[in-house]
């Protein structure tokens with residue numbers, strides 16, 4: 001008998017109730033059962049029993065059409081762990097020649113610590129941390145995870161986080177957390193990389209990326225890892241002054257990180273932090289995927305845009321000055337989308353928004369001019 005593709009207890013849990021269908025962005029686009037969480041679980045079961053081969057066109061299409069946003073999890077009365085099932089599905093589906101070329105290249109690049117470190121240079125690598133008096137031994141430090149793509153694309157986010165909490169230790173000799181691998185058919189490698197990162201960063205790990213936070217906590221446990229908004233909620237912020245636009249408090253909305261919200265249940269914390277410095281504006285689709293979804297915007301650019309566009313309508317209709325993000329993929333996706341529309345809404349990571357408010361609260365002579373803008 002051939003080994004199972006899926007953990008039977010995970011695959012058996014779905015009771016086919018369909019409560020997840022309205023939450024699923026791809027079902028929303030197509031109204032096709034096969035593109036819903038329930039439909040995909042039916043496909044997984046067919047794959048498991050051998051009723052469908054892995055190269056069946058519907059199976060192949062749906063394994064990549066799924067955003068992996070996990071919006072189907074919090075609404076599921078049976079507690080189906082869809083994210084875990086999707087990882088197991090892609091481990092099997094995206095093996096050998098079936099691995100998409102873009103995925104193959106990206107996982108090879110971020111597998112190597114040296115390349116990850118070099119990725120920081122073009123955007124301004126923040127370098128290795130220098131010990132400060134009283135910081136203590138490595139295992140007692142609170143390490144800032146620099147990420148792989150975040151350190152390349154948005155190094156200013158790590159700088160902003162350290163302005164808020166200078167004790168965050170910036171150890172430049174750190175690799176990728178393995179989330180990219182886990183979500184793209186290499187879950188064993190994703191687990192291995194998370195453990196390697198844990199050895200490089202002993203003690204507590206704080207990350208500014210919701211996707212990385214969810215992957216790391218799933219491997220290392222909740223007590224080793226905190227996403228930045230959780231850490232700031234626990235430890236506090238420096239003095240903050242209100243952010244003003246045209247003589248009034250700024251209007252600020254948020255785009256949730258899917259894995260942070262759906263996988264870790266973290267969504268109140270960033271909103272409460274925004275409300276400290278601005279008028280928080282609720283954007284109805286804030287909890288819905290923006291279409292970035294890791295490699296998705298590269299693999300399926302048209303579908304990614306189709307998911308994004310209604311969200312951009314919502315953002316513009318809300319009349320916000322800033323849109324806050326808590327994940328680098330969302331940051332790239334929303335900056336690009338709003339730029340295409342020539343929108344005046346600026347995208348900032350939560351760390352950047354708060355660092356801007358902290359700079360405003362500093363005595364005038366110490367002000368450094370705040371942090372970089374989204375676009």
Ligand code: SF4
Pocket residue numbers: 013014015016017018019020021037038041072075076077078079080
């Ligand atoms: S809500 Fe959960 S149990 Fe119901 S169909 Fe969706 S995944 Fe299955």
Ligand code: SF4
Pocket residue numbers: 023024025026027035036037040065066067068069070071072073082
């Ligand atoms: S992960 Fe997202 S896109 Fe995939 S089935 Fe669940 S809700 Fe739909």
